[in-house]
Amino acid sequence: MADAQELGQPVTPQLAIFFVLAAIAVIGALSLILQRHPIHSALSLIVVMIALAGLYLLMGSEFVAAVQIIVYGGAIMVLFVFVIMLLNAGAEERTNVSKLAGVAGIPLAVALLGFLAAAIARSNESAQAGLQSGTLANTKEISMMLFKDFVYPFELTSFLILVAILGAIVLAQREKS
Amino acid sequence: MVPTSYYLILSAVLFGLGVVAFVFKRNVITIFMSIELMLNAVNLAFVAFSQARHQSDGQVFVLFVIVVAAAEAAVGLGIIILTARNRQSLNVERVDLLKL
Numbered sequence: 001m002a003d004a005q006e007l008g009q010p011v012t013p014q015l016a017i018f019f020v021l022a023a024i025a026v027i028g029a030l031s032l033i034l035q036r037h038p039i040h041s042a043l044s045l046i047v048v049m050i051a052l053a054g055l056y057l058l059m060g061s062e063f064v065a066a067v068q069i070i071v072y073g074g075a076i077m078v079l080f081v082f083v084i085m086l087l088n089a090g091a092e093e094r095t096n097v098s099k100l101a102g103v104a105g106i107p108l109a110v111a112l113l114g115f116l117a118a119a120i121a122r123s124n125e126s127a128q129a130g131l132q133s134g135t136l137a138n139t140k141e142i143s144m145m146l147f148k149d150f151v152y153p154f155e156l157t158s159f160l161i162l163v164a165i166l167g168a169i170v171l172a173q174r175e176k177s
Numbered sequence: 178m179v180p181t182s183y184y185l186i187l188s189a190v191l192f193g194l195g196v197v198a199f200v201f202k203r204n205v206i207t208i209f210m211s212i213e214l215m216l217n218a219v220n221l222a223f224v225a226f227s228q229a230r231h232q233s234d235g236q237v238f239v240l241f242v243i244v245v246a247a248a249e250a251a252v253g254l255g256i257i258i259l260t261a262r263n264r265q266s267l268n269v270e271r272v273d274l275l276k277l
């Protein structure tokens with residue numbers, strides 16, 4: 001919250017909630033990296049997703065927040081946890097990590113983050129105005145847009161899911177001996 | 178009132194952490210989860226821009242991203258179960274059939 005005061009903004013409740021949720025999300029993501037057991041990583045990712053749902057609520061997009069919790073936190077992550085337990089995945093074994101990952105990986109990740117931060121810093125004059133939280137009653141607006149302007153992509157996603165179901169069944173069935 | 182750039186910076190940080198996890202983890206399932214983390218970071222940027230410009234397009238795109246992520250999780254976890262059954266291991270170092 002110190003950098004908010006440096007920018008000359010009063011620390012509003014929204015800003016405080018943002019920083020708490022952002023801290024939870026970043027800590028969860030770090031924990032995903034640092035945990036050695038996949039089930040702990042999965043639980044960390046669930047924490048990140050719940051924190052992001054809180055951020056969506058803070059921005060006033062309650063529909064996306066609900067979908068985030070139901071589909072991501074509920075369906076997808078339960079699928080992950082289910083597979084981890086099904087395969088009885090143990091702690092990650094340490095192997096000889098290729099030197100390339102250490103030498104080139106970290107600088108490249110830092111460089112990527114730097115590029116993103118530079119792009120944001122250069123372009124945020126217009127965005128600096130900030131966003132009102134909860135100003136739009138936009139679930140209705142989203143549904144109008146989804147079923148009018150984006151109706152063909154929407155139908156296409158149903159076909160995509162059908163193909164994914166078929167693919168999962170074909171992949172998961174036992175080979176006939 | 179939270180500036181949009183804060184959301185974008187958080188999104189960039191989460192995406193960077195997802196990239197780091199993708200490069201450094203050795204477990205297939207964890208690598209797959211880091212892809213989900215990157216998708217979530219992009220979703221956050223979508224919603225932030227959508228709310229900043231008062232247009233709902235971004236949130237519709239987020240729905241599409243979530244649908245594609247669900248389909249991807251179904252197929253990807255099927256592939257993971259298959260490789261784990263064939264290789265008796267979840268370590269990506271063991272899955273090197275295409276390696277020169």
